[in-house]
Amino acid sequence: MEDKTDALPPVSDFSAWYNEILRRAEIMDVRYPVKGLYVWYPFGFSIRKHTYNMLRSLLDADHQETIFPLLIPDHEFMKEAEHIKGFEEEVYWVTHGGLSELDVKLALRPTSETAIYPMYALWVRSHADLPLKLYQIVNTFRYETKHTRPLIRLREITSFKEAHTVHCTWDEAAGQVEEAIRLYSQFYHSLGVPILVSKRPDWDKFPGADYTIAVDTIMPDGKTLQIGTAHHLGTHFSKTFNITYEDLAGEQQLAYQTCYGISERCIASVISVHGDDTGLVLPPSVAPVQVVIIPIIIGKRKDEVLAAAETLCSELKGLGIRVELDLRDMRPGAKYYHWELHGVPLRLELGPRDIDSGTIVAVDRFKQKQQIGSAAEVPALLEEIQKAITERAEASMEGKIAICTTIEEIRTAVESGVAVASWCGERDCADRIEAETDASLLGRELRGKHAEKVNGNSCVICGREGKGALIGRSY
Ligand SMILES: Nc1ncnc2c1ncn2[C@@H]1O[C@H](COS(=O)(=O)NC(=O)[C@@H](N)CS)[C@@H](O)[C@H]1O
Numbered sequence: 001m002e003d004k005t006d007a008l009p010p011v012s013d014f015s016a017w018y019n020e021i022l023r024r025a026e027i028m029d030v031r032y033p034v035k036g037l038y039v040w041y042p043f044g045f046s047i048r049k050h051t052y053n054m055l056r057s058l059l060d061a062d063h064q065e066t067i068f069p070l071l072i073p074d075h076e077f078m079k080e081a082e083h084i085k086g087f088e089e090e091v092y093w094v095t096h097g098g099l100s101e102l103d104v105k106l107a108l109r110p111t112s113e114t115a116i117y118p119m120y121a122l123w124v125r126s127h128a129d130l131p132l133k134l135y136q137i138v139n140t141f142r143y144e145t146k147h148t149r150p151l152i153r154l155r156e157i158t159s160f161k162e163a164h165t166v167h168c169t170w171d172e173a174a175g176q177v178e179e180a181i182r183l184y185s186q187f188y189h190s191l192g193v194p195i196l197v198s199k200r201p202d203w204d205k206f207p208g209a210d211y212t213i214a215v216d217t218i219m220p221d222g223k224t225l226q227i228g229t230a231h232h233l234g235t236h237f238s239k240t241f242n243i244t245y246e247d248l249a250g251e252q253q254l255a256y257q258t259c260y261g262i263s264e265r266c267i268a269s270v271i272s273v274h275g276d277d278t279g280l281v282l283p284p285s286v287a288p289v290q291v292v293i294i295p296i297i298i299g300k301r302k303d304e305v306l307a308a309a310e311t312l313c314s315e316l317k318g319l320g321i322r323v324e325l326d327l328r329d330m331r332p333g334a335k336y337y338h339w340e341l342h343g344v345p346l347r348l349e350l351g352p353r354d355i356d357s358g359t360i361v362a363v364d365r366f367k368q369k370q371q372i373g374s375a376a377e378v379p380a381l382l383e384e385i386q387k388a389i390t391e392r393a394e395a396s397m398e399g400k401i402a403i404c405t406t407i408e409e410i411r412t413a414v415e416s417g418v419a420v421a422s423w424c425g426e427r428d429c430a431d432r433i434e435a436e437t438d439a440s441l442l443g444r445e446l447r448g449k450h451a452e453k454v455n456g457n458s459c460v461i462c463g464r465e466g467k468g469a470l471i472g473r474s475y
């Protein structure tokens with residue numbers, strides 16, 4: 001499925017690079033005949049599998065996984081006014097079963113609040129049932145009218161992890177939102193993807209939420225990608241869906257809720273943030289192939305080399321490493337090209353000379369070469385590569401964040417990344433900043449060290465005292 005006729009576009013031509021890498025590295029096939037729907041190649045699906053295994057292992061510590069129905073009756077979907085306003089232009093409807101028209105039209109879930117919360121109303125009876133913390137990883141459907149793009153803006157979101165929690169008090173729900181962001185930070189750290197956390201301005205929060213905390217990363221073209229969100233829902237939905245619990249005094253109380261979601265944009269971030277002009281660069285944590293062994297087969301010692309390579313391969317498998325032994329009838333160089341394109345973090349070369357000297361040539365994805373003595377050294381090597389990939393991405397993001405004190409500086413900064421500037425918090429100043437820089441006000445930074453550098457400075461628009469805000473172009 002890969003042709004090497006012309007070279008991969010450089011990452012600096014990001015849009016072309018991104019489209020090409022999805023095909024060349026066999027991640028997604030964009031030729032499916034419905035706009036906004038794409039097909040996972042097995043290799044891409046394997047990246048997804050390892051990535052979502054990581055996410056599940058974090059969630060399963062104190063959430064339970066389940067699955068709710070895809071189809072939502074319109075009378076449930078239309079219950080919460082703000083939620084409807086936010087989604088009525090994006091929701092797909094099913095109106096027929098076979099040849100007969102349905103008496104109740106059914107929404108394809110764009111997100112599952114209105115599928116889940118009627119059931120939560122039946123399940124939640126007492127404070128003893130709380131906190132309730134469930135998640136599902138399902139496909140959801142949004143009739144996106146902006147430019148659709150594989151893994152980034154889909155009409156069928158194939159890997160939508162949505163968690164929905166129920167609590168006794170507003171503060172407990174607020175604590176859960178914090179916990180969700182902590183979990184997302186851990187998840188993205190395991191992918192080596194650096195993040196910016198911010199509280200979205202009120203006009204950008206999730207429909208029906210009290211507030212929204214968002215996780216963004218900066219893509220190679222300087223645009224931000226929102227790769228996770230956590231919402232405090234207050235009692236907006238518990239009022240509408242009558243989710244109440246009996247408290248210790250025997251009184252009925254409205255429950256407080258949160259929900260938080262991640263989609264396959266997490267895969268888009270791993271591909272984009274780490275990729276280089278040679279192809280994918282996959283952190284060992286999620287690489288389908290962590291180590292590839294290339295036997296250097298020379299003439300009469302072929303059998304000896306192959307035997308040594310087989311032994312090395314089974315030793316690595318014994319260490320739980322995802323390893324491929326490439327026995328294809330190709331020049332080593334062509335093999336190197338293939339595995340580098342597929343982002344394999346570590347290549348081991350084994351030839352007669354290496355056998356004689358009892359060493360193995362180890363070449364990491366950044367083409368750093370060294371000799372190792374045995375398979376036992378490989379786990380530590382993979383950890384070093386994980387760290388190197390993470391640090392490289394963190395440095396790259398830091399280089400895309402600029403402290404700004406004027407609109408002109410913001411305008412320049414958002415060409416290649418994110419601006420940090422002082423904002424008074426008023427909407428009309430935010431509108432002016434967005435209009436004059438053609439970028440979005442991402443919000444007040446949380447858990448980060450950038451905004452504090454401009455806290456107390458005067459607002460870049462009105463001059464009143466402001467606090468640091470993040471501004472950037474976004475997908
Ligand atoms: N069309 C889309 N394609 C790919 N990912 C998307 C799309 N729309 C949203 N997302 C991702 O899904 C995340 C959660 O979506 S959301 O609307 O913000 N939040 C919810 O739906 C809440 N119910 C939390 S699960 C977003 O942060 C964004 O990263």
Ligand SMILES: [Zn+2]
Pocket residue numbers: 423424425426429459460461462463464
């Ligand atoms: Zn202002």
